[in-house]
Amino acid sequence: KNQVEQSPQSLIILEGKNCTLQCNYTVSPFSNLRWYKQDTGRGPVSLTIMTFSENTKSNGRYTATLDADTKQSSLHITASQLSDSASYICVVSVGDGGFKTIFGAGTRLFVKA
């Protein structure tokens, strides 16, 4: 069964600190993996996308890694800001020629002053 699991479910950190969010998937065949940021009351917005051959991708203070062998990805946030408070969703696309995407339940990040 295609699944995407994220951990932790929620996380509280102090402003300025770094944090790492985890994503494990069992999607097969694998096509690509995206991390989305979803602010409260808004739709998700794409942060990064990685295909099978890419093992790291950065977008400002966000750095995503991918280990296709262990089927794990992480999202590292550096020097967190209050505006980073949001849900971060890991999304894996199925590589069967179709469009299907499997969403994780997300990690809820709270950045406190």
Add this chain to the structure above:
Amino acid sequence: GAGVSQSPSNKVTEKGKDVELRCDPISGHTALYWYRQSLGQGLEFLIYFQGNSAPDKSGLPSDRFSAERTGGSVSTLTIQRTQQEDSAVYLCASSPAAGRYNEQFFGPGTRLTVL
């Protein structure tokens, strides 16, 4: 340009009533998706439209749910005889074309509450 818009932003209805949720995709985007997000859960795929092709309805949870897309643009998701378990945020997304590499651009969602 304008992003994906959805209306209403919030809808409260009584059990048994029908509701219609609207999605205006980004102009020129040929692919349109509907998802449901329950509290604390991941997005659940409902239905997918691509151009003039027959929609993929494989995610619709029951025959009370239906959707249409008129003129390849605006889409309406209809829930008949609403139940309390239908309470969720309904998100619409569009992308420039079908394909797994195309980013989906999401609207703000419609929060549906069934009393």
